Amino acid sequence: MPSTMPMPIDSDAGRPRLAPHVRLTFDPARQRYVLLTPETVTVLNDTGAAILELCDGERTVAGILTELHARYDRVVDDEVRLFLTDLLAKRRVEVSDG
Amino acid sequence: MDRPFGLLAELTYACPLHCPYCSNPLNLGDYCDELTTQEWQRVLAEASELGVLQLHLSGGEPLQRRDLVEIVRSARGVGLYTNLITSGFGLSPRRAELLRAAGLDHVQISIQADEPTLADRIAGARSFERKKAAARLVKSLGWPLTVNVVLHRHNIDRVDRILDMAADLGADRIELANTQYYGWAWRNRDGLLPSRAQLECAEATVRARRGRLDGRIEIIYVVPDYYSRYPKPCMGGWGRRQLTVVPNGDVLPCPTAHALPLPRVSVREHPLAWIWERSPLFQRFRGTGWMPHPCRSCGRREIDFGGCRCQAFQLTGDAARTDPVCHLSPDHGLVAAAVRAANSDTQPARTPLTFRPHPDRPVKG
Ligand SMILES: C[S@@+](CC[C@H](N)C(=O)[O-])C[C@H]1O[C@@H](n2cnc3c(N)ncnc32)[C@H](O)[C@@H]1O
Ligand code: SF4
Ligand code: SF4
Numbered sequence: 001m002p003s004t005m006p007m008p009i010d011s012d013a014g015r016p017r018l019a020p021h022v023r024l025t026f027d028p029a030r031q032r033y034v035l036l037t038p039e040t041v042t043v044l045n046d047t048g049a050a051i052l053e054l055c056d057g058e059r060t061v062a063g064i065l066t067e068l069h070a071r072y073d074r075v076v077d078d079e080v081r082l083f084l085t086d087l088l089a090k091r092r093v094e095v096s097d098g
Numbered sequence: 099m100d101r102p103f104g105l106l107a108e109l110t111y112a113c114p115l116h117c118p119y120c121s122n123p124l125n126l127g128d129y130c131d132e133l134t135t136q137e138w139q140r141v142l143a144e145a146s147e148l149g150v151l152q153l154h155l156s157g158g159e160p161l162q163r164r165d166l167v168e169i170v171r172s173a174r175g176v177g178l179y180t181n182l183i184t185s186g187f188g189l190s191p192r193r194a195e196l197l198r199a200a201g202l203d204h205v206q207i208s209i210q211a212d213e214p215t216l217a218d219r220i221a222g223a224r225s226f227e228r229k230k231a232a233a234r235l236v237k238s239l240g241w242p243l244t245v246n247v248v249l250h251r252h253n254i255d256r257v258d259r260i261l262d263m264a265a266d267l268g269a270d271r272i273e274l275a276n277t278q279y280y281g282w283a284w285r286n287r288d289g290l291l292p293s294r295a296q297l298e299c300a301e302a303t304v305r306a307r308r309g310r311l312d313g314r315i316e317i318i319y320v321v322p323d324y325y326s327r328y329p330k331p332c333m334g335g336w337g338r339r340q341l342t343v344v345p346n347g348d349v350l351p352c353p354t355a356h357a358l359p360l361p362r363v364s365v366r367e368h369p370l371a372w373i374w375e376r377s378p379l380f381q382r383f384r385g386t387g388w389m390p391h392p393c394r395s396c397g398r399r400e401i402d403f404g405g406c407r408c409q410a411f412q413l414t415g416d417a418a419r420t421d422p423v424c425h426l427s428p429d430h431g432l433v434a435a436a437v438r439a440a441n442s443d444t445q446p447a448r449t450p451l452t453f454r455p456h457p458d459r460p461v462k463g
Contacts, residue, residue: 019242019270020240020241020242020270021203021204021242021244021270021271023179023203025151025177025179027149027151028177029101029146029147029148029149030101030149034151036151036152036179038152038154038179038181038204038206038244039318041103041104041151041152091316
């Protein structure tokens with residue numbers, strides 16, 4: 001199953017998506033977006049939520065960056081890459097190439 | 099006060115298996131007056147309002163509840179992430195499809211070992227092949243699968259083969275959980291506690307395999323607290339992140355607090371929000387004000403919260419003492435003695451194990 005093999009965000013051509021056991025949802029009690037796994041809750045800020053909503057397995061990292069720049073004034077590309085790399089290491093996100 | 103993130107719903111203590119490491123309480127028969135479907139639905143709605151995001155459906159064996167599909171549907175209806183924690187025993191293809199359609203998010207199946215003779219001996223029933231079939235069924239329906247294996251003296255030498263099995267089954271994650279000594283496991287502690295040599299060998303295997311399997315299967319390794327210098331931050335702090343509702347509707351800050359000499363509180367008598375915010379039970383060990391010496395002045399008091407109240411009670415008879423697992427605890431000798439016994443040459447390799455029985459229970463749901 002090569003297409004589901006997680007790999008590092010070492011190029012902007014990868015297509016990130018949430019790992020199968022992960023759900024992104026809005027938490028009405030806390031009024032925040034959260035990322036859920038069976039054992040963890042990650043409370044997200046608005047930028048984090050915006051990035052993850054774009055991780056649909058179709059868009060490339062480059063595509064996500066373009067989209068974010070179109071929506072927000074101050075987007076630091078390396079911070080977005082770092083955010084995704086961290087979630088990749090924690091296996092909340094997977095990346096397929098091609 | 100924080101809002102809880104997780105609700106552990108122990109739907110029933112009925113279970114077809116007999117694991118001697120089972121953390122369920124010894125007095126299983128006292129929980130047979132189970133909540134009805136409607137009562138659970140109310141609890142789930144109240145939990146969601148209170149801020150709960152994750153629902154863990156467990157037991158006993160949750161598949162023994164005939165209303166499981168309905169409960170899952172209601173949970174998804176109020177927006178909860180739903181996780182089924184099961185032995186896999188009783189997961190027919192039809193049931194699985196219904197659960198999938200109801201929106202169940204994740205399945206965790208526990209398996210006792212990597213081969214049938216040992217696995218069935220530990221489970222106290224022929225179950226290994228059916229568990230494997232259940233795991234394959236879960237994957238074939240496109241669910242994420244976590245395989246859970248509880249580790250102890252009788253299977254910890256097989257971690258390498260256990261990891262192979264989980265990979266073979268297509269598991270996304272494997273949880274290697276060292277036995278925690280509550281309930282039946284507490285009763286069987288001396289027959290379950292592994293030696294230090296066993297543990298070190300298993301941990302070396304986990305490290306090596308993490309490197310090799312990297313990218314395929316996630317390995318979650320739950321450390322054995324008897325061999326740790328510091329206690330586990332039990333439940334992330336008493337009444338801070340999690341709550342448990344047991345089969346008869348009693349609410350507990352942690353799934354093993356049944357035996358603590360504290361006032362009980364039930365969803366049959368109070369709303370969940372009141373229980374979380376105001377009940378004496380949930381306030382008893384919240385924060386740091388209750389702490390004894392040495393925790394009170396310790397730099398780790400907001401990290402591990404003085405450890406586990408149930409373990410303190412079990413070992414010392416006083417739930418308000420420092421968890422004896424901590425090497426700073428004045429009672430640490432109690433844990434050290436158990437560890438010494440597990441490592442002595444005279445430790446009988448076959449300390450007899452008491453298997454968990456079936457509770458007598460009228461079928462609900
Ligand atoms: C009490 S069981 C109930 C669910 C189901 N009957 C099962 O065994 O999978 C919940 C989970 O805790 C694990 N477990 C049971 N006793 C344990 C113990 N003493 N220490 C650590 N994990 C334990 C089981 O393997 C299972 O994953
Ligand atoms: S006896 Fe085994 S299968 Fe049954 S509830 Fe306990 S741990 Fe789960
Ligand atoms: S003394 Fe108490 S707070 Fe400090 S490490 Fe030990 S258990 Fe934790």
